[in-house]
Amino acid sequence: MARIHKLPVSVVNRIAAGEVVERPASVVKELLENALDASPSRVDVALEQGGIGLVRVVDDGGGIEADDLPLAVTAHATSKLRVAEDLERIETLGFRGEALASIGEVARLVIRSRTAHASGASLTVDGGRVGEVVPDGCSLGTTVEVHQVFGNVPARRAFLRSPQTEWSHASEAFVRTALAHPQVALSLSHNGRRVHDLPAVASWRDRIAGLFGAGLGERLLDVSADDGEISVRGLIGRPQDDMAGTRMQHLTVAGRPFRDRSILHAVQEGYRGLLLSGRQPIVFLSFAIPPDMVDVNVHPAKMEVRFREPARLYRLVLAAIRTEFLRNDMSTTLQPPEVAPEESTADIVGRATDDRGQAGWTHVGPRRQIGVTSPTVPAWFGQPASPSGRSAPAAPHGRAAPLWEQAEPQRPAAPGDGDAGTTAGGIVPRRERAVQMHDRYIVVECGDGIEVIDQHALHERVLYERLKASVAEGNLEVQPLLIPERIELEAAEIELVTDHAEALDRAGMRVEPFGGATVIVTSKPVLAGNTPAADIVREVLARLAAVAPDGDASMLVDEVLHGLACRAAIKAGDPLSHDEVDALVRERRLVRESHHCPHGRPTSLLFSRQDLDRQFRRT
Numbered sequence: 372m373a374r375i376h377k378l379p380v381s382v383v384n385r386i387a388a389g390e391v392v393e394r395p396a397s398v399v400k401e402l403l404e405n406a407l408d409a410s411p412s413r414v415d416v417a418l419e420q421g422g423i424g425l426v427r428v429v430d431d432g433g434g435i436e437a438d439d440l441p442l443a444v445t446a447h448a449t450s451k452l453r454v455a456e457d458l459e460r461i462e463t464l465g466f467r468g469e470a471l472a473s474i475g476e477v478a479r480l481v482i483r484s485r486t487a488h489a490s491g492a493s494l495t496v497d498g499g500r501v502g503e504v505v506p507d508g509c510s511l512g513t514t515v516e517v518h519q520v521f522g523n524v525p526a527r528r529a530f531l532r533s534p535q536t537e538w539s540h541a542s543e544a545f546v547r548t549a550l551a552h553p554q555v556a557l558s559l560s561h562n563g564r565r566v567h568d569l570p571a572v573a574s575w576r577d578r579i580a581g582l583f584g585a586g587l588g589e590r591l592l593d594v595s596a597d598d599g600e601i602s603v604r605g606l607i608g609r610p611q612d613d614m615a616g617t618r619m620q621h622l623t624v625a626g627r628p629f630r631d632r633s634i635l636h637a638v639q640e641g642y643r644g645l646l647l648s649g650r651q652p653i654v655f656l657s658f659a660i661p662p663d664m665v666d667v668n669v670h671p672a673k674m675e676v677r678f679r680e681p682a683r684l685y686r687l688v689l690a691a692i693r694t695e696f697l698r699n700d701m702s703t704t705l706q707p708p709e710v711a712p713e714e715s716t717a718d719i720v721g722r723a724t725d726d727r728g729q730a731g732w733t734h735v736g737p738r739r740q741i742g743v744t745s746p747t748v749p750a751w752f753g754q755p756a757s758p759s760g761r762s763a764p765a766a767p768h769g770r771a772a773p774l775w776e777q778a779e780p781q782r783p784a785a786p787g788d789g790d791a792g793t794t795a796g797g798i799v800p801r802r803e804r805a806v807q808m809h810d811r812y813i814v815v816e817c818g819d820g821i822e823v824i825d826q827h828a829l830h831e832r833v834l835y836e837r838l839k840a841s842v843a844e845g846n847l848e849v850q851p852l853l854i855p856e857r858i859e860l861e862a863a864e865i866e867l868v869t870d871h872a873e874a875l876d877r878a879g880m881r882v883e884p885f886g887g888a889t890v891i892v893t894s895k896p897v898l899a900g901n902t903p904a905a906d907i908v909r910e911v912l913a914r915l916a917a918v919a920p921d922g923d924a925s926m927l928v929d930e931v932l933h934g935l936a937c938r939a940a941i942k943a944g945d946p947l948s949h950d951e952v953d954a955l956v957r958e959r960r961l962v963r964e965s966h967h968c969p970h971g972r973p974t975s976l977l978f979s980r981q982d983l984d985r986q987f988r989r990t
């Protein structure tokens with residue numbers, strides 16, 4: 372073992388920097404907090420290349436004295452607290468005195484500042500080397516520029532994602548902080564383009580509207596609860612404005628955005644029974660709590676806080692949300708099954724929320740109409756197979772052919788083929804009698820017995836095989852979307868889209884970043900029919916997230932095709948017309964290994980006539 376020695380300051384700073392600066396978004400957060408601590412009326416944030424190239428934050432706050440500039444970039448130097456007791460009642464966003472020192476360690480940092488009573492000065496720190504303070508004719512307030520984040524730390528730079536992905540994290544950091552400070556005018560630009568321009572406003576609702584659109588601003592419901600010492604106020608979404616992820620759940624305490632699993636759990640409880648499983652509500656909650664009841668010094672990047680009595684906050688949040696839903700008539704948006712119309716909403720809420728684990732409500736929405744009335748085969752079955760029989764069942768690879776293939780002569784299937792006709796061999800096959808049962812199974816008489824088909828599993832397999840063959844042959848039919856579909860995604864999902872753009876593209880899904888947390892889908896395969904692109908993209912991303920990003924390209928494409936097939940296929944519970952049933956049964960012959968869906972579940976079970984005869988003691 373080597374002897375112990377004290378680390379030089381630069382190494383200490385570099386280690387600390389690793390905790391404070393994770394990516395450009397951390398720089399945005401820290402600089403924005405510093406600006407807001409200086410009591411500005413306006414702060415402008417500008418980024419280049421997702422913040423990797425440049426983060427610039429300009430404020431018109433109090434400024435820094437020229438003599439203090441070297442201290443501002445020194446670790447553990449701060450103007451925000453003096454003695455340990457100050458930690459008990461922190462009212463500023465910063466207090467650790469670490470941010471500027473850490474950033475200066477891993478980038479080139481330039482500060483220009485002027486206070487009301489002195490002339491301006493500037494200071495540059497480049498990879499930990501602090502320059503001289505020089506006079507600067509800047510205006511009142513402070514401008515901080517951070518160039519080339521991790522430019523001098525190749526190991527960290529390698530972990531940065533694409534500028535697009537870094538941008539989506541950085542803009543999220545801006546949004547979270549901007550939400551907590553409606554009284555300050557804020558703007559955000561990326562590569563010279565203004566993305567947010569938020570005036571100073573008096574109400575939280577107005578700031579939310581500025582960030583997410585007037586539509587959402589108007590739809591949110593006011594909530595509040597108070598226990599005399601602690602209070603929560605907020606704006607929450609209606610159940611039908613639910614989201615796939617937690618991105619629209621914002622918590623703030625004393626101007627500080629924070630994360631807290633327990634409070635979000637209380638939110639879930641408040642919405643229990645009102646949301647479909649897996650869906651998340653939109654909530655903006657702000658807590659007013661005496662400073663000595665909350666510890667903000669528990670996380671190096673100040674993302675989390677600790678409350679002295681978390682159970683009290685939990686109860687308050689739950690009460691705030693439930694009271695609102697009891698007051699609001701939710702019956703226009705939710706339909707309780709088997710509930711007498713005269714029963715009050717309060718009764719229903721009481722039951723829905725007490726009945727743990729049993730959400731008794733179902734969403735009323737436009738039910739997907741699955742060709743129930745359509746006399747012809749609907750588009751979602753995909754194009755009929757070409758009469759050339761290109762995709763007719765290939766000779767099974769070294770295994771016995773599926774039973775129905777042995778039982779009946781093979782023939783290329785074509786539309787209308789289900790009718791009796793004469794095949795080349797001169798055998799007259801009977802029309803297969805196929806009936807849908809319980810909206811999930813199709814029972815077919817086949818040459819050797821009775822087959823029970825799982826309609827979803829088979830259709831999924833059919834679609835998958837068709838898609839796969841088209842991709843392999845380079846003739847995948849893609850439908851460009853006249854109106855591209857916009858989808859809101861989590862930052863990690865945006866990352867996946869960017870990483871797998873090529874695989875998506877090869878599978879006919881063109882998904883492009885659209886700034887912030889939005890992507891647009893501009894095309895999808897014709898075989899996907901009317902399935903919403905958002906459903907497909909989410910399914911596909913969930914699958915891609917589970918495989919190594921640098922996996923074999925064709926395997927990634929395959930993953931996309933599986934996801935596509937799974938989403939676009941008819942579901943268990945979809946009623947089918949006779950024509951649809953017939954089309955699906957015919958399609959069965961077109962796919963190899965069609966007795967298994969892509970997940971490996973069987974698509975059909977065969978009850979042979981022999982077995983049936985034996986069971987009924989006929990033999």
Ligand code: ADP
Nearest residue numbers: 405406409443449450465466467468470471513
């Ligand atoms: P902290 O914010 O935790 O005090 P920082 O490293 O972020 O630590 O900043 C160090 C000090 O530099 C702050 O305490 C503050 O006095 C000063 N400072 C930084 N940014 C600004 C700004 N935009 N306006 C005024 N003073 C600032």
Ligand code: MG
Nearest residue numbers: 401405465470
């Ligand atoms: Mg700070």
